[in-house]
Structure formats: structure tokens, C-alpha cells
Amino acid sequence: MTDFTLWDIVRNLLLAGRWTVVLSLIAFAGGAFVGLMLTLLRMGGLWPIRWLVRLYVDLFQGTPLLMQLFLAYFGAAVLGFDISAWTAASVALTLFTSAFLCDIWRGCVEAVPSGQWQAARVLGLNYLQSMRHVILPQALRLAVPPTVGFSVQVIKGTALASVIGFVELTKAGTMLNNAAFAPFTIFALVALGYFILCYPLSRYARYLERKLYGAGSR
Amino acid sequence: MALVVVNDLHKSFGDLEVLKGIDLEIEAGEVVSIIGRSGSGKSTFLRCLNQLEHHDWGTIHLADQRLDGGAMSPGELSQNVGMVFQSFNLFPHKTVIENVMLAPVVVKQTPRAEARQVAEQMLDKVGMLEKIDAYPGQLSGGQQQRVAIARALAMQPKVLLCDEVTSALDPELVGEVLHVLESLAAEGMTLILVTHEMKFARDVSHRVVFMHHGHIHEAGDPQTLFTQPKTSELSQFIASIL
Numbered sequence: 001m002t003d004f005t006l007w008d009i010v011r012n013l014l015l016a017g018r019w020t021v022v023l024s025l026i027a028f029a030g031g032a033f034v035g036l037m038l039t040l041l042r043m044g045g046l047w048p049i050r051w052l053v054r055l056y057v058d059l060f061q062g063t064p065l066l067m068q069l070f071l072a073y074f075g076a077a078v079l080g081f082d083i084s085a086w087t088a089a090s091v092a093l094t095l096f097t098s099a100f101l102c103d104i105w106r107g108c109v110e111a112v113p114s115g116q117w118q119a120a121r122v123l124g125l126n127y128l129q130s131m132r133h134v135i136l137p138q139a140l141r142l143a144v145p146p147t148v149g150f151s152v153q154v155i156k157g158t159a160l161a162s163v164i165g166f167v168e169l170t171k172a173g174t175m176l177n178n179a180a181f182a183p184f185t186i187f188a189l190v191a192l193g194y195f196i197l198c199y200p201l202s203r204y205a206r207y208l209e210r211k212l213y214g215a216g217s218r
Numbered sequence: 219m220a221l222v223v224v225n226d227l228h229k230s231f232g233d234l235e236v237l238k239g240i241d242l243e244i245e246a247g248e249v250v251s252i253i254g255r256s257g258s259g260k261s262t263f264l265r266c267l268n269q270l271e272h273h274d275w276g277t278i279h280l281a282d283q284r285l286d287g288g289a290m291s292p293g294e295l296s297q298n299v300g301m302v303f304q305s306f307n308l309f310p311h312k313t314v315i316e317n318v319m320l321a322p323v324v325v326k327q328t329p330r331a332e333a334r335q336v337a338e339q340m341l342d343k344v345g346m347l348e349k350i351d352a353y354p355g356q357l358s359g360g361q362q363q364r365v366a367i368a369r370a371l372a373m374q375p376k377v378l379l380c381d382e383v384t385s386a387l388d389p390e391l392v393g394e395v396l397h398v399l400e401s402l403a404a405e406g407m408t409l410i411l412v413t414h415e416m417k418f419a420r421d422v423s424h425r426v427v428f429m430h431h432g433h434i435h436e437a438g439d440p441q442t443l444f445t446q447p448k449t450s451e452l453s454q455f456i457a458s459i460l
């Protein structure tokens with residue numbers, strides 16, 4: 001067995017950390033897109049559609065992300081699709097993120113006073129026009145702090161992708177430890193890696209929240 | 219024929235019958251004040267007139283055209299009936315001019331330059347031309363309500379509905395809003411106002427309608443109605459607010 005210097009470990013973790021960042025970005029971008037569509041459907045669709053969206057949100061919120069990853073990876077194989085760990089992790093994390101963002105954003109849309117809907121309606125705006133010009137811009141302002149806050153959960157969630165063999169920060173740590181047997185050092189470094197990614201986001205979310213509520217309503 | 223013709227309007231919320239058969243005709247250029255106790259159905263009546271609420275029975279015609287029962291799209295409705303709310307409901311993320319221009323641009327698809335011209339004209343009418351680039355949060359309640367009036371007028375409706383538009387205002391700001399309404403009345407705008415401002419109802423309106431328990435209990439010209447009420451309910455109401 002070769003000797004690992006600290007630098008070797010850090011270098012390998014940094015290389016794998018890239019994939020944590022990329023997977024987080026994919027999950028967040030994909031989740032935001034799907035989440036927005038779901039929010040619009042949940043707020044304005046016909047009742048069977050609204051009901052389906054609610055079921056979707058409840059399913060993803062009510063089951064462990066780990067199971068969702070297993071189902072995406074092994075379930076696809078059972079159904080005859082040969083998908084990579086990359087695809088499975090991206091799909092599962094995107095769906096997971098979309099469900100949570102849909103719920104956060106629905107709350108923000110509902111927080112816009114009903115008088116705004118009525119004003120838009122008596123001015124002749126239809127549902128989509130009201131959403132686009134009146135409701136969403138106001139909901140968006142409310143949505144930024146909790147959305148940034150949730151992105152931390154997405155980053156930490158990518159760690160679970162290690163169980164289906166996706167080599168990101170956590171998986172790289174496990175593999176390095178198998179070779180170098182320095183669990184404390186290695187996992188402390190892995191944890192530090194997540195902290196470096198997450199801490200600025202949590203701080204930023206808190207700052208945004210203070211700015212939004214602290215400054216009072218305009 | 220009258221501009222607005224309401225025929226046997228009924229509306230219930232669940233078991234609660236709020237409008238129990240309203241008949242009313244309003245001529246073009248007429249100013250009608252609706253008075254009555256809280257809960258008598260005044261707001262519900264106004265909200266049926268622009269279909270914010272859907273009534274259960276009866277018809278509403280405007281300029282000989284059927285207005286209710288889905289006969290008009292929201293876009294068409296907004297060009298026939300404008301509405302101003304007690305709580306202003308300006309769009310807080312848009313400036314004054316953007317508030318007024320939004321519906322003409324989005325709903326009527328008026329070119330922006332033309333929409334701006336109309337918006338400025340309406341803001342001038344309500345005395346808010348200097349505040350064109352302010353956000354609603356930077357304005358007093360009275361100023362916000364004047365902008366809300368300009369915003370409704372920008373769709374060039376045939377009738378303007380006002381639901382207690384001065385009730386949320388500090389007393390010293392009521393006058394400026396009533397003054398705007400008075401000048402609209404003088405221009406010949408058709409106004410239907412729910413109001414607690416009895417002096418305004420008496421001095422500016424052509425007709426006062428007293429609503430009681432979902433009926434039009436008494437109606438007539440303001441002088442007669444206020445000085446010689448025919449029913450005990452109206453006398454009691456007048457006594458209670460003086």
C-alpha cells in the first residue's frame with residue numbers, strides 16, 4: 001500500500017468535490033424548473049391535476065431521499081433501462097428538489113394578499129397574466145430566502161448519491177479511507193468540504209431573510 | 219334604456235342569502251350612493267356587478283349587453299366596469315405609472331407610448347402626475363387611492379364601482395379622494411358608490427339606495443331620503459350614523 005500524503009488526500013477530495021458541485025447544480029436547476037411548473041399547476045390547474053401535484057409532493061417529502069435514489073437506480077434497471085449512476089442521481093435529486101421547492105413556492109404565492117388577485121382580475125387580467133405580472137414578482141421576493149436556504153439541503157443530499165456508486169465527495173472519502181486508513185482525517189476533511197459549500201449559502205439566506213423582514217414592508 | 223339594468227339579483231353564500239332580489243336601473247352619468255348597515259349585502263352587490271362574485275339568479279345588462287353568466291370575458295368586463303377597493307390594492311412592486319399602464323398594455327394591448335399618454339392623462343385627473351415614478355409604499359393612503367382610481371379609469375370603463383374607498387383613510391385624507399370622485403361626477407362619469415360619507419352621498423349623488431337585509435329597502439333622491447325617510451329602518455339607520 002502506498003503512503004498518502006495529506007496533499008494527496010486533499011487533492012483527491014477536491015477533484016471529487018467538483019462532482020458534488022455539478023450534481024448540486026443539476027439538481028437545483030432541474031428541480032427549480034420542474035418545481036415552477038408544478039407550482040403553476042398546483043395553483044391554477046383543474047382539481048385532478050392539483051390533487052396529483054399534491055400527491056407527488058407528499059410522496060417525495062414523505063419518503064427518504066435514499067429510497068428515492070435506490071428506486072431511480074435499481075428500479076430503472078428492473079424496468080429494463082440501463083441508466084448510469086449519473087443519470088439516476090440527477091433524476092432522483094431533481095425530483096426531490098422539485099417537490100420541496102413546489103411546496104416552498106406555493107406558500108410564497110399564497111402569502112401574496114388576495115386583494116392583489118382581485119385587483120388584477122377587475123383590471124381584466126386572466127390567470128396567467130395575473131400570475132406573471134402581479135403575483136409571481138411579489139412571491140419571488142418572498143421566495144428567495146427559503147429557496148437559498150433549501151439549496152443547502154440539496155448539497156447535503158448529494159452525499160447520498162454515493163450509495164449508488166456515484167463518485168462525489170462522500171464516495172471519494174470512503175474510497176480514500178479504504179486505501180489510506182485515516183478515517184478521522186479524511187472524514188473531517190469531507191465534512192469541511194460540505195461546510196465550505198453550505199455555510200456561505202446559509203449565511204446568505206439568513207442575510208436575505210433579515211433584509212426582507214427586517215426592513216419592514218414597503 | 220338605462221346604462222345598467224339589474225334584474226332580480228339573488229346571491230347566497232351557502233345557507234346565507236345575502237341578496238334577495240335586487241332590481242335597479244342606473245342611467246349614464248348618474249351617481250348612485252348605496253348606504254346601509256354592515257352585512258346588508260352592499261359589497262356583495264357591487265362584486266356581482268363586475269362578476270367578482272357570481273350570483274345565483276337574475277340578470278345584469280350594461281348598455282343593452284348581457285354582462286353576467288360568462289357573457290363577457292374578464293377583459294371585456296374590465297372595459298365596461300371599473301372597481302376601486304377600500305384597501306387600494308395597488309401593485310407594490312410597480313411604480314405609479316406602471317400600475318396604471320399595466321392593464322391597458324397587457325389586456326387591451328395598447329402600444330406602450332399610447333398607454334403612457336392615457337395613464338398620464340388619468341393621473342393628471344386625480345392630481346398624481348408628480349408622483350409618476352414613486353412606489354405605492356412611498357405614498358400616503360389618500361394618494362394611493364387616487365392612483366387606484368386612475369388605474370381603474372385607464373381601462374376607460376363605462377361605470378366605476380367604489381366600495382368604501384375612504385374607509386381605510388385617516389380622516390384628513392378623506393377629502394382629497396372625495397374631491398376626485400366629485401370631479402369625476404361633474405365630468406359625467408357613471409358612479410356607483412358604497413359609502414359611509416353621508417354628506418358626500420347627500421351633496422354629490424343623484425340617488426341614494428338604502429340596502430337592508432339583502433333588499434333595496436328604500437331609494438330616492440338624497441334630499442327626500444335623508445330628510446323624510448319613509449321606513450323606520452332607514453330612520454334608525456340615519457339616526458345611528460349622525
Ligand SMILES: Nc1ncnc2c1ncn2[C@@H]1O[C@H](COP(=O)(O)OP(=O)(O)O)[C@@H](O)[C@H]1O
Pocket residue numbers: 231234236254255256257258259260261262263
Ligand atoms: N365570500 C363570502 N363567503 C361567505 N359569506 C360572505 C362572503 N362575502 C360576504 N359574506 C357575508 O355576506 C353578508 C353580506 O356581506 P357584504 O356584502 O360584505 O355586506 P356589506 O358590504 O353591506 O357590509 C355578510 O353576512 C357576510 O358575512
Ligand SMILES: [Mg+2]
Pocket residue numbers: 260261262
Ligand atoms: Mg362591505
